[in-house]
Amino acid sequence: GAVVSQHPSWVICKSGTSVKIECRSLDFQATTMFWYRQFPKQSLMLMATSNEGSKATYEQGVEKDKFLINHASLTLSTLTVTSAHPEDSSFYICSAWGNSNQPQHFGDGTRLSIL
């Protein structure tokens, strides 16, 4: 099946640091990638949708200057958490799909801890 690689899987860093998370589709072209955030014992919340070559669409309440998304190619999207603070600590997961009539395929997630 389709494989999506996400890394790093775990990040611990100091407050004020910017952190970049990569999401790659390894064996298919992902026209659309999605970024989710999950707090402990809660469901996944969609943060933003990114299409290759265009600006990301952010969900209501998500700060686009805080969470920078770049989808420069059909196989790579990045999420940069800028000037991270402890409240940004969470589990971030990306997914990718070829089109809306196909399933989305998930990366393994990134656990971000800001000290």
Added chain:
Amino acid sequence: GIQVEQSPPDLILQEGANSTLRCNFSDSVNNLQWFHQNPWGQLINLFYIPSGTKQNGRLSATTVATERYSLLYISSSQTTDSGVYFCAVYGQNFVFGPGTRLSVLP
């Protein structure tokens, strides 16, 4: 936007038992998936099932799109089935349900 409900929120089973998980959604969708999130946080894709019925081993799923619900059946449950089961639907964007937390006891 679309509202997604899942029931039951929690389920405790003895190994070998069968169970049915339900996902209700408030509007028409053209994409529906069931996932199992394991204790490490990995999301395992179980079914892509915007309509109809599918089976994969001990698991099967049915989506009745006209009535806006989907069911996930787990038969002969095993301890490795423990975790959280999510349905996710796509209307204008992806919305996940709150999940069903399943614990299978030996």
